[in-house]
Amino acid sequence: MRYLPLTPDDRTAMLATIGAKSIDDLFVDVPAGARLDGPVDLPRVAGELEVERALSAMANKNASAGSVPFFCGAGAYKHHVPATVDHIIQRSEFLTSYTPYQPEIAQGTLQYLYEFQTQVANLTGMPVANASLYDGSTAMAEGVLMATRVTRRNKAIISGGVHPHYVRATETVVHAVGVETQALPAAIDAEAAVIDQIGPDTACVVVQTPNVFGAATDVTRIAEAAHAAGALLIVVVTEAVSMGLLKSPGEMGADIVAAEGQSIGNALNFGGPYVGLFATREKLIRQMPGRLTGETVDADGERGFVLTLSTREQHIRRDKATSNICTNSGLCTLAFTIHMSLLGETGLRKLALLNHEKAVATRDALAAVPGVEILTPRFFNEFAIKLPKPAAEVVDTLAAHHVLAGVPYSRLAPDAGMDDVLLVAATETTLDTDIKLLAVALGKVLAA
């Protein structure tokens, strides 16, 4: 038991100091009927080599994104992360530290959170951002709840272009507190349809851009309509890199931005951990959920950073808190911040453009495949296509030939009547040969 430093002699000596005869004396408060006499029915202690072999065997049964032509997106994206990022986040002082409750010896964490907040605010075009939430989908749920607090209204209108899993996660949570949602039917490129639904009881309108079908939309008009009715506009972004090329949500009038930051600095990880970006307008900060880092001075007048505005939080307000959240995605925010610092504005814009170009090239190659219809008009790095066969079947067949062709929309929303729709994403990691392989393989499957 290599992680346990006490020796049998240590234990004996310590029990003597305590004045206990055996370790069982320390568990006397456990009712006799609830004590386990021996170990539970699980394997015994295993050495490092043994664990490595067992877990590697499991890992080897999976097809990793980097090993095949890969076109899956729909809210999680394969990007290249510089080696520096992973090296720094594995430094003990970052990896094995905790919430900066003692700011004097946690300035490393606090300063990078402050840098993160500034980067996110600038990226989203918003005045302020928090120190992150769990992921983009929970950020959207928190956004809706925040909008109901701010407007004292009870209804959210959700566009048909929002990721169905984001919608489901949001509905699950907000319905519990009696917030009503109205999710519009799935639509490739009809964000503006939300405008007709806005009424005097609307707390917020939620739109995603680029949406789950990849469609990029200028939501300025939607923002104006929402504001005219006293509602807030929540903009969801599931591909953070897109903001390096497209107009920011802030520029288009968003009041709250709920975004997934996985694309910058973080691996796919089969869905988590990811990093929820959350930004808003200055006057709403006291209603914002989650942790915040703020600037201050120490007793000598030196600049420093602390967690702040905790009067909104559960450890002070308890059942009156803004949310029940008591953590953030600390290490994932660090990865985001380092990757963003390495990119800088120049690198981010270039990266975004490369993503767009790869997707355009993929679209052009697929448009030439007989039977394929391109559905998404304007997109960033992902678009929807219509196939003459159920997309899930096509994807499974292609997977057997070691091509991961994308995400069938039916996987996200089986009842939407869009079984023939496939979401295809390309990034800077997509090779020209990958695109050719996809087009050829898809052509064969469709011709079969």
Add this chain to the structure above:
Amino acid sequence: MSTMNTVGRPTTPNEVTTKPATLTGGRGLLQNEALIFEGDGWGKTGVDLPEPKGSASDLGDLVRKDPIGLPGLSEPEAMRHYVRLSQKNHAIDLAIYPLGSCTMKHNPRLNEKMARLPGFSDIHPLQPISTVQGALELMDQLSHWLKTLTGMPAVALSPKAGAHGELCGLMAIRAAHEAKGEHEQRRKVLVPTSAHGTNPATAAFVGYSVVEVAQTDDGRVDVADLASKLGPDVAAIMVTNPNTCGLFERDILEISRLTHEAGAYFYCDGANFNAIVGRVRPGDLGVDAMHINLHKTFSTPHGGGGPGAGPVVLSEALAPFAPAPWVVHDDNGYRLVEREEDEAPQAFGRLCAFQGQMGMYVRALSYMMSHGSDGLRQVAEDAVLNANYIKARLSDLMSPAFPDGPCMHEALFDDEWLKGTDITTLDFAKAMIDEGFHPMTMYFPLVVHGAMLIEPTETESKAELDRFIEAMRLLAGAALETKDGAGDVDRFKGAPFHAPLRRLDETRAARSPVLRWTAPEGSNQAA
């Protein structure tokens, strides 16, 4: 007289009587480090990317034109910036991190290595199921370990942190009452006064009103008070066991019996599961739902405050209500049920976009397998032994909040022993920093005045504990010397003196919040 080495350089230092302030604000190797926004990084990048082809874009007026405001760093600059920042952090790899209720234990690097296998880290949440069989197998294995260790029949893996797990558990409870047609009538959740703040926050979040339950003088739930408040209007109780006073709830079987008799469910906050893992199964205590902070009990790193992971184990009664997605194993291999309507019409929905914290599942399973069933039992025993050792060795100087009987994995002191001094728990904690230790949890639980909650965990050696104890004893002695105006109060009031920064003004930060960097006036820097 100084001696010289062979090149004539003096090898003993000069005697210095005063410590001058540095000219740069640096402290030896600890250099002041500006924000990335304050350097010359505008227009710089540390990533070499191929030139875009400039092929036509049809994005038109959707293209972002104004500067974004993101400085860049070359790779060496980035390394230095973040390594310098890292040096201003305390971490478990540096020394004991005795934050009660937070469970800061050693984070094995094998876990990190396993989580970075491309077969785990580089797979997409929506890849075809046939291409992620190993990942689903791992989730299934983890579920098996969690169910076996807790004696509970079902588990929901997807909650992304402990508080998210509380949300999951209470939503399952709510769904169960709805299914029985009792939700309208059961609108209260009973929570002890000593609970984590997330408990009442979560109950309120799910639409319940929170009723506090009193505590006995020996730090446990007052069963009589609980019984008097249980009734047909109560949906659930939320009890932390071992509780936040570091004590096992002796009457736990009685508590669960009364709860079930009243038609309510028993939610157990599993934050302190590390104290009993392998020795007590919560299922045997009558628990209906309990979240397990994988980062605490199973050592996934805390990473500056996150990410966590909060799987929830559920009783038979609550299992049908578990949220999507979940793993199913049948003759055709592993499957993922992503849409609950298909196979569990009573499931309460979905808590997040994908499968939860897969990266944390790998780390946790790696830790579990490394210990095995025998090692995990030893984990609980050593965690409890270490805490009781600290309690035993500090109780003559400091005042244990509950002196009678053993504590579990954490030792709780109050500030009674500081009476007659001018020193607060906060002052004492800040003075600990000067001695090279991270302070314990302060002022929590709220039911103990000036609380000091010390949790050593099982991964501290006896030598390290002794070092910590000796420092605490010296410091406590110095504190007690200040009674009646004697001794060195400034050592405490002014502390820390030796940290990268002195005590920070948190009031100022909250009163006029500055949450981001902005360019100084007159500067032409971006954004």
